[in-house]
Amino acid sequence: MTVPVFRFAPSPNGHLHLGHAYSALLNQRMAGETGGRLLLRMEDIDLERCTPELEQTMLEDLQWIGLEWGTPVRRQSEHLTIYQEALNKLIRMDLVYPAFLSRSDIKRETGRIAGNKDNWPRDPDGALLYPPGDRHLSKRERDQRIGAGQPFSWRLNMEHAFEYVGEPLSWIETAPQEHIVPARPQDWGDVIVARKDMPTSYHLSVVIDDALQGITHVVRGKDLFHATSVHRLLQQLFGIEPPVYHHHALILDRDGQKLSKSRKDTALRELREEGKTRQDIYRFVGL
Incomplete structure (x- = not known):
């Protein structure tokens, strides 16, 4: 048992x-x-x-x-080397890409595309979804920018990740009682999984750590409820058995x-x- x-x-x-x-x-x-x-x-x-x-x-x-x-x-x-190994796996799977836009760049670019940044979709935390331009850069242009020292983060290509998984995702939630919650990682767009100066992010490290520590039950605040969708997607990509979740009310x-x-x-x-x-x-x- x-x-x-x-x-x-x-x-x-x-x-x-x-x-x-x-x-x-x-x-x-x-x-x-x-x-x-x-x-x-x-x-x-x-x-x-x-x-x-x-x-x-x-x-x-x-x-x-x-x-x-x-x-x-x-x-x-x-344990940064462990997160780097996980990131390298996503890179080899062609599921992440270097993203060069800063927060101000994102506001400017989404406003340009949509005519007004207020018309651009936002993630569950209220941040503007990352625009698609960097997804389509050639390897040569990416390498040139990185070689020139341009700051960047690694973002998950949500479209490719969905294609790789190929099935709907969900998790077991026990608050207030046990039920199944459909995961909606697409609501987050192309989330950050690592940065240039740090080979991980909260999303990536928490998934890897929970797996390595054998965590079976994650009990945390409701403010992280929606982030669980991203974690379920990463778990599926890495072949990790998901824990049971309990998102409690906040003080x-x-x-x-x-x-x-x-x-x-x-x-x-x-x-x-x-x-x-x-x-x-x-x-x-x-x-």
Whole structure:
């Protein structure tokens, strides 16, 4: 019988807040209820914003709220070669291409094509879909631009990826109860899977890490619900068995907005220094 494996995977680019506490403690509760294990992963591919000092504070905060996890802690920054291998596979499969447009270029180009950027489709996060021009560049032009040092990112050719998979995708969702969710990765257009200076992105690294760590249950916030469609597509391309997903409600601020790592009044570090207790945190997040 397979032992369920859960994970909590914060990014050490700020201080944990009550929303992180809820997600971490919910993972722990669900792992306990199923006789499973809980792993901790530091998603620290942003080498500029993620620091050892912030990671240490996170570890202290998690210990303070009573989180217990299996060792060792996985740090994405220590596994870049693994992500590079995954990216190289997508390159060999001709499923990605170098994309040279900056955010301002995207706005300008989509406005030119559509007559108005407001008429151009957007992804579930509200970003303009990447225009198709770079898909059709010749290998010679791509190589010339890269050789000249022009910044670029690797984007998934969604059209080719769909042709390669050749079947509808879905995932098992257990919030609020178990049901099947049809995946719609096409809503994201040609998503970024890596950058010139970093051989991965959140989408690519999370899929590879979950597979390598044997994660069977992904419990995370509703803000990542739609991103699961991209993850299901990547899982299918790599031949990875998908985990079961549970996208929980978010802890919101008094204005009904998603919590931010920059807010001191909901930061675990600040609450700890104010003398709040572990029991207070459980009460604040409804557990």
